[in-house]
Amino acid sequence: MDVGALAFDVFGTVVDWRAGVAREAARLLGPDVDAHAFADAWRARYRPSMEEVRSGGRPFVPLDVLHRESLPEALAEVGAGPVPDDVAAELVLAWHRLDPWPDAVPGLTRLRRRFVLAPLSNGGVRLQVDLARRAGLPWDLVLGAEVVGRYKPDPEVYDAAARLLALPPSAVLVVAAHVDDLAAARARGLRTAYVHRPDEFGGTRVPPERDPGADLSVSSLEELAGALGC
Template sequence: MDVRALVFDVFGTVVDWRGGIAREVRRLLPGLDAEALADAWRGRYVPSMDRVRRGELPWTSLDELHRTSLDELLAEFGVPGVPEAVRNELVLAWHRLDPWPDSVEGLTRLKDRYVIASLSDGNVALLVDMAKHGGLPWDTVLSAELFGHYKPDPEAYDGAARLLGLPPERVLMVAAHVGDLAAARARGLRTAYIHRPREHGSAAAPPPETDPEADVSVASLTELAAQLGA
């Protein structure tokens, strides 16, 4: 592939959102079912963004959407009296997610040969904090916040190529989610699928091992680096 830049989905592709959120729930709300709350919180992710997409809400950052979802879930989980400081700390848990074991090495190798950037629904502050926390060596942070559109809106993929100064076919979208890749392909980007079987925990239905429509399917970012000669 004649690509110059790689852009990455982050939650689930580069970092372990479920493990990180469950860990912080156990720390801050002992006695609660941490995995269940993490799953339920992530379950509100797309519906909350859809409200922005449909125009029911003005542009709203992911931090703000996470906070609204958290307030609703704490009531549903029977702990409506959680203090404000704890709620704020839980929202910031999304800023402190740990990379998958192969992520930093794979990104570092890819950075030697390509421009690498996030392309995430996370807001800029969240992504910068996450990069500092986990040592993610982005060349730049691209966020839905920059375009005023959440993925899979075409403006996110078009905007990434535009800001990188490249035609779409010279940008490779990397994700663990086939829907994200399908939307990127529809805008002319090349695509790479990363198989992350532990993203939703061992009890969940496993994701597909490959994406037949992607240019490449791999099991890790280090494997992607090897396939791309990095």
């Protein structure tokens, strides 16, 4: 493909959000809380919390704010009581401390030899910087929700990616493990690559192995690098 840049979804595609949030929850909440159930409960509030912003019901706020607001309900769902403010702040920072999938850093390193790489995420700029520094993610720049004040799948997020990269949409390849994200990118003229991540939800919600609409469907970022000649 004649592309000049790759823009990546991050949560679930590049990093394992479930294991990371559960690890921090176990540390901060103790053994009486099912840490993985808590991670799932918190993640279940991810999209609904953004929908109020997408629909115009409230001004844009960074994802850290939405995570903090949805935290009490997630805790209550797993039978945990309210936590002190300092513990709540540490839990929100769990999303800044996620580990990459084993293939992510090797695959991104190979891809960066030929392409400009950027996260195209609903996570804020500081969150993406923290993840990159912790995990060694070799981004060239940060794109996404906080940059344009919109949450995916708002068309402006994808339009802005091409505009800020000074490339036509067809020269930007969006890489994600979520078919709806890729469909929204294709609707704006961007190219797409699907990455199968069967363990994103601990194997309980297994996604399709391929996205029939995507230009490429792969099982790892290293496979993507090979498919793109890196």
